[in-house]
Amino acid sequence: MRRFAYHEPSTLEEASKLLVELGDDAYVFAGGTDLLVEIRERLRKVSHLVNIKSIPGIRDISWDPATGLTLGALVTARQLETLTGVQQTYPNFAEALRSLGSIQVRNRATVVGNICRASPSADTIPPLIADGAIIHYYTPQGMRRMPLSEFFTGPGRTVLKRGEIATGIILPAPEANSVRAYIKHGRRKAMELATVGVAVSFVREGNRCSQARIALGAVGPTVVRATGAEAILNGSLLDDDVIDRAGVQAMNDCTPISNVRASADYRREMVNVLTRRAVRTALEATA
């Protein structure tokens, strides 16, 4: 592996200062499951790793019926996946966690790391956006927070500036009568990157839909909201016609590219199919 210097700061302030001082080739290291691969395959020039695992206060998971699920930057995908409460309360997020890499990878990979890597195909991002997650981050001027849907600025890029460090996320408690689903599409079941990922979340009264949020993965430079499709669902009775129209509209809400995993046309078509399927899955889960 390419050589790098290794730092293990014990506070966020210290880590932030190091990142500023060491410059562009210094990276935050948490789970490391992507970063070490990128170093080894020379996809990223890394001269310094700033391991944040010794920093206290960013390792906890907590649940509160009022505020929801709070998790620190060091919480691994596997920790969350194996919590019964997560499986019951956030089945879409649990599904995304189960489909990320392998158990070995998930024992190391952190959810916040998956977010900060900002891959358009990241598994955890669509359900977290659909469920209205809030990300927290440290800045030298103090802590900040923002909706996860506003966090990404492009492939591999977030709003974080040098010296700013994501510290955790809050996943709000589900609204009464809310339903949700995440469907990942790929050629294999495990060790696969999403060709398309669709997460839906909405509140239903009978079959009437409100507060719909649809997040589409791997079909744009960032995970995107299908706002047109959401508008079709909101206030409507979820009959076949409405669900079909939402699926077609979702195709127009995304901007996929063609690459080794699929063509843009195929991805767009699958957005249609999977959006309809995810809405129906969410409905059936509570029927």
Add this chain to the structure above:
Amino acid sequence: MKQIVELIINGDSHDVIVEEHRSLLDTLREEAGLTGTKKGCDVGDCGACTVLVDGQPVNACLMLAVEASGKRVETVEGLQSASGALHPLQDAFMRHGASQCGFCTPGILMMARQLLEENPDPTDEEIRFGLSGNICRCTGYTKIFDAIRSAAQEMRTTRETEVTL
């Protein structure tokens, strides 16, 4: 920079001098001389280097040796008992012909050991899910599944016998 790192491998303490960019996998193989853990893809895809760190299966290629300082590392060399008897999984893999070239076997054995620790009576689907990060290019998985089911059965019987006694 080099660091002295204390690794507790299969119950024994090893002080090894490692450079900070060295993976746990390379350190196990080259510094500790434990070559049972295999280096396949070296990027976390194949699972051949699966070891248990503080009881959790991880890809040793995706962990830095310095991160394992003071942690409990278990490799395939520690699977057999102190008396030298094979672990029921190792025995079952032999009986069922579950390894051909054998390269993926150490990783699968470690993964399966943890799987049976958490779930002594797994369904086929649970075994499949548990092994989905371990890639074998020789056998298909039928014999591997047979061996794991057989070992699970044997381990449950042993446990019941111990309880009865």
